[in-house]
Amino acid sequence: MKYRMYIDEVGNSDLGASADPNHRYLSLTGVIFELDYMATVAFPAIEQLKSRYFDSHPDDPVILHRKELVNKKPPFAALQDEAMEAAFNRDLLKLLTELDYVVITAVIDKLEHQQRYSVWRFDPYHYCLTVLVERYVRWLQERNCQGDVLAESRGGKEDRRLKDSFERLCQEGSEYVQPQQFARWLTSRQLKVKSKANNIAGLQIADIIAHPSHRATMARRQQQALPDNFGGRIGGILEASKYNRSPQGRIEGWGRKWLP
Template sequence: MYRLYVDEVGTDDMNDLENDDHRYLSLTGVAMKTDVARDDLTPKFDWVKKAVFNQDPDEPIIFHRRKIVQRKAQFGVLNDPIKLDLFNRAMLKIYKQCDYAVITAIIDKLEASRRDKWKEKHPYHYLMQILVEKFARFLVRKNSFGDIMPEGRKGKKDAALQVAYDDVRGKGNYYFPPEQIRYRIPASKLKIRYKSDNIAGLQLADLLAHPSHMHIRACNKHPVSIGKYADAVIGILAASKYDRSSQGRIAGYGVKYLP
């Protein structure tokens, strides 16, 4: 049984698209067996939280990339070079050794807005439909089954995402029939959870989503800046973690760039 943990980078609105901060949206899914998430990833994350941050068992630390980068709250201890080195080495080791596959779909909303066939599409929902299809294909190759756990955005946005999920389960898409999607992903409801739920798989998706987003943009000749640590994360993704065909092809499997 696999679970696809999903997080986003960017915004889903269609305003100020000439600004690069608003132009691109990506969804990253981390496909992992549920027993691996429970028995391997969670204990490893807990070790880091204890060793680096001296985690209080009654006040769990939740990994959040933006707060880590900004050294906010508990992550202020990373201003200590020794703590930072331990954290970076431990996390890179986890990224490399844990068993999971990454699928990232990214859309250039400005370019999409210029094409008639995209004008009625909601960017977040469309990317989720792409992830559902790619995850179903992954499950076929693994001869397994799964469900999907996105990080929730509260209220109407979560309800609208469920509608988009219902749509792709009901209709499939041009490339993949709905019967196969429903067979491989039998749950009719998304397992929407939130940061406060302290789910290791969602935290992993949060930590990998931004490096993956920037890597795909760099591959498409965008003028992005990638730091040394992010480059190390990207190296791990490219070497072994992006989903890929039996011939090793990543494009169309672990990475999808739109439109």
Template sequence: MLLCFVDESGDHVLDRIDPYYPIFVLVGLLVDEEHYETVIVPEMAQIKRKLFGHDGVVFHTADITRNRNGFERLKDPRFRLEFYETLNEAMARWEYTVAAVVVDKRRHKEVYGEAALDPYELSLKVLVERLVFEVEERGSQAKVTAESRAPHLDGSLKRAWEDLLQRGTRYLSAKRLRRALHRSELEFRKKRENIAGLQLADLVATPIGRWYLKKPLKEDWRIIEQKLRRGPQGYMGYGLVVLPKPQQKD
């Protein structure tokens, strides 16, 4: 059995686009259930105890970047270096596959105008296709867990999920989709529940956004790049999809 954890970077709002982060990134992280339970979960807890003295802190990129909610010690340059070296070593060693969709919200509005789809719902369809293809290649099924947000956002995502189960996508029949997804369920879990898989997906999402925005790349991107799902021509289009596609602009 495979486990899939879904998280995002940025927001899906189109009427107020942040000029400093005008994108939405949706990530799906696939991991073998046994490896997750016997390696990733205990080792992530061990890292937290080593660095912070307890395993109750929740890895969240926004908190790490801003040195808050348990990450105040990261203001110390020496501790910050130790933190990233330890975390990067684990992220490189752990076994997981990443699929991600980047929606450039400004170009999305330019291309589609008032007909522009919600970036979350749009990217979810594309992401699910890549995840299902990967699950099929492994001859397995996947349980999907997404981070719970506000109730109305969870409700919108659940409706979009149910629509996928009933209609499928352009390249994926509903029957094929349901066969790959264990019980066709989408589980929601809160960030505060300290779910290792959701925290790892969170750590993966922002470096992908930085890559697209051509910001200085760090070691975490080089690690994630090696984890992206690949096809015959590499990971573009297979493990990493950018929307709108270049040919869609005119």
């Protein structure tokens, strides 16, 4: 069996903007799917959902974007009808509950990171990516399986930065995972980078999950309840059965990690 972790981010890695409350945090969320399952179950299910509500066609597929869904902008204008929105939300939550996948989220407080490490600073994106891939490799090792990693394209320079960060991690290893372990359990040292416009179901699911997981991680860090909204309901699904967890069932440190 071969797996793939699809990665989406919330926020940015710019340390210069860390004092701004709106740009203080960066999170990466990885969603792990078995590739045959993605092809035979998850992808068809996502396509059926899109066809049912948005007239998505194989020649011109609708691409799910969380922000556009929330704002009910074309091609999601059908959600302006309350009954249609309620039905879509119900079916989406059902799908997110029933699909078989594992989620890992790392959130970094860039301001605290900047204040704590006044001389040496780990790049925030590389820091979060390291945490995700470490846990992914351990997850693969426990199952004696291999996998690769696919992130959403951000454009020329950003894509190069992502690929360089991933390759450096595989070559040098991390504090907790040796390079040999990355080589053993990852099928490639190259980070795959593609646009959601390619109709990649895993990236679309990661896009829908990333922000609710970010908010859930923030809420639990502050010892608060999950938000009382649709995103909070997605967070509840993740906590119930989707987050990676320890053999004892612990989520923190396994399926969610707060940094630094």
